[in-house]
Amino acid sequence: MNMDDACAALTLEQLPVLPRRSPDAHKGQFGHVFVLGGAPGMGGALALAAAAAYRTGAGLVTAVGHPAAMPYLAAELPEATWWDWPASFAALPENAVLAAGPGLGQGLAAHDMLRELGQLTYPQVWDADALNILARFGPSLLRSEAVRLFTPHPGEAARLLGLDNSAAIQAGRLSAIQALQSRYGGYWVLKGHHSLLRGEGDCCYCPWGNPGMATGGSGDVLTGLLAGLLAQGLPPHEALLLGVAVHALAGDRAARQLGPESLLAGDILNAVPYVLQELKSLDV
Numbered sequence: 001m002n003m004d005d006a007c008a009a010l011t012l013e014q015l016p017v018l019p020r021r022s023p024d025a026h027k028g029q030f031g032h033v034f035v036l037g038g039a040p041g042m043g044g045a046l047a048l049a050a051a052a053a054y055r056t057g058a059g060l061v062t063a064v065g066h067p068a069a070m071p072y073l074a075a076e077l078p079e080a081t082w083w084d085w086p087a088s089f090a091a092l093p094e095n096a097v098l099a100a101g102p103g104l105g106q107g108l109a110a111h112d113m114l115r116e117l118g119q120l121t122y123p124q125v126w127d128a129d130a131l132n133i134l135a136r137f138g139p140s141l142l143r144s145e146a147v148r149l150f151t152p153h154p155g156e157a158a159r160l161l162g163l164d165n166s167a168a169i170q171a172g173r174l175s176a177i178q179a180l181q182s183r184y185g186g187y188w189v190l191k192g193h194h195s196l197l198r199g200e201g202d203c204c205y206c207p208w209g210n211p212g213m214a215t216g217g218s219g220d221v222l223t224g225l226l227a228g229l230l231a232q233g234l235p236p237h238e239a240l241l242l243g244v245a246v247h248a249l250a251g252d253r254a255a256r257q258l259g260p261e262s263l264l265a266g267d268i269l270n271a272v273p274y275v276l277q278e279l280k281s282l283d284v
């Protein structure tokens with residue numbers, strides 16, 4: 001079955017808009033995103049996700065990474081605060097949102113932090129190595145009731161379902177995303193060409209995006225976007241639709257300017273503010 005026959009395409013009209021900021025707004029009203037990632041050699045993934053959370057409008061962003069990842073943050077994102085691994089999340093602010101996975105690796109510290117994350121009730125985004133660790137432990141890792149958004153690519157989806165490789169997922173993307181949601185609960189995007197979304201109600205697919213986005217780090221940008229939207233209080237289903245759409249539209253905008261071959265994940269990130277503005281201007 002062709003998934004496009006079974007799922008409706010997301011439309012611009014369906015996308016929620018971010019609430020207008022009151023003139024006396026302060027940063028505490030827009031949430032505090034904690035991004036867990038940045039194992040040695042992968043500080044860039046953490047920096048991209050943290051920057052994306054800020055670009056979407058989060059009030060504060062803290063990058064939780066290995067000390068070796070610090071130079072990326074200092075150079076790329078002085079706006080972020082920084083926690084070294086191993087970190088504990090016993091005393092987070094009330095408005096915290098956690099996003100785990102970008103460049104996290106699968107070492108001991110990552111396992112410990114995810115075991116703790118699985119018991120927290122703050123809204124969460126699970127991506128990349130957080131999904132690989134979840135695949136190893138299964139749904140029992142998710143002990144608490146919490147809003148959770150999951151963002152696997154087909155390789156990660158295969159691991160989460162105990163399948164050999166991504167070909168099995170690609171052969172039946174619709175049944176794969178259904179199986180993922182019934183096994184792990186929560187809100188899902190199965191990434192790739194025409195990313196599939198499944199939150200509340202029927203599934204839909206994202207008609208935007210392009211093969212230029214098949215480049216290292218573009219998924220890390222999506223993780224930060226989703227966390228930034230949750231942090232501003234968007235309900236999870238709306239955050240899922242808007243985050244995936246903004247990411248794909250930003251990818252299309254960057255590809256039009258630069259060509260798909262030259263596209264970097266950072267170009268998607270840089271296009272996000274323009275897409276957010278354009279979407280706002282549609283809401284009249």
Ligand SMILES: NC(=O)C1=CN([C@@H]2O[C@H](COP(=O)(O)OP(=O)(O)OC[C@H]3O[C@@H](n4cnc5c(N)ncnc54)[C@H](OP(=O)(O)O)[C@@H]3O)[C@@H](O)[C@H]2O)[C@@H](O)CC1
Binds near residue numbers: 193
């Ligand atoms: N700058 C940095 O610091 C960066 C750091 N990064 C970090 O690296 C870590 C490892 O993450 P990763 O995704 O690179 O490795 P991995 O999970 O083994 O996936 C590869 C396999 O999955 C599949 N596959 C993927 N997409 C697919 C698709 N659309 N359609 C179909 N299949 C698809 C495909 O499998 P195959 O088709 O070969 O079966 C492929 O071989 C992680 O922590 C991440 O955050 C990266 O974000 C990059 C930038």
Ligand SMILES: Nc1ncnc2c1ncn2[C@@H]1O[C@H](COP(=O)(O)OP(=O)(O)O)[C@@H](O)[C@H]1O
Binds near residue numbers: 208210212
């Ligand atoms: N051919 C494509 N068409 C549309 N979007 C794509 C395509 N290839 C990749 N993408 C998007 O780019 C992102 C890649 O994410 P991911 O594979 O996790 O990359 P990384 O791990 O390098 O950050 C996803 O959001 C995916 O939907």
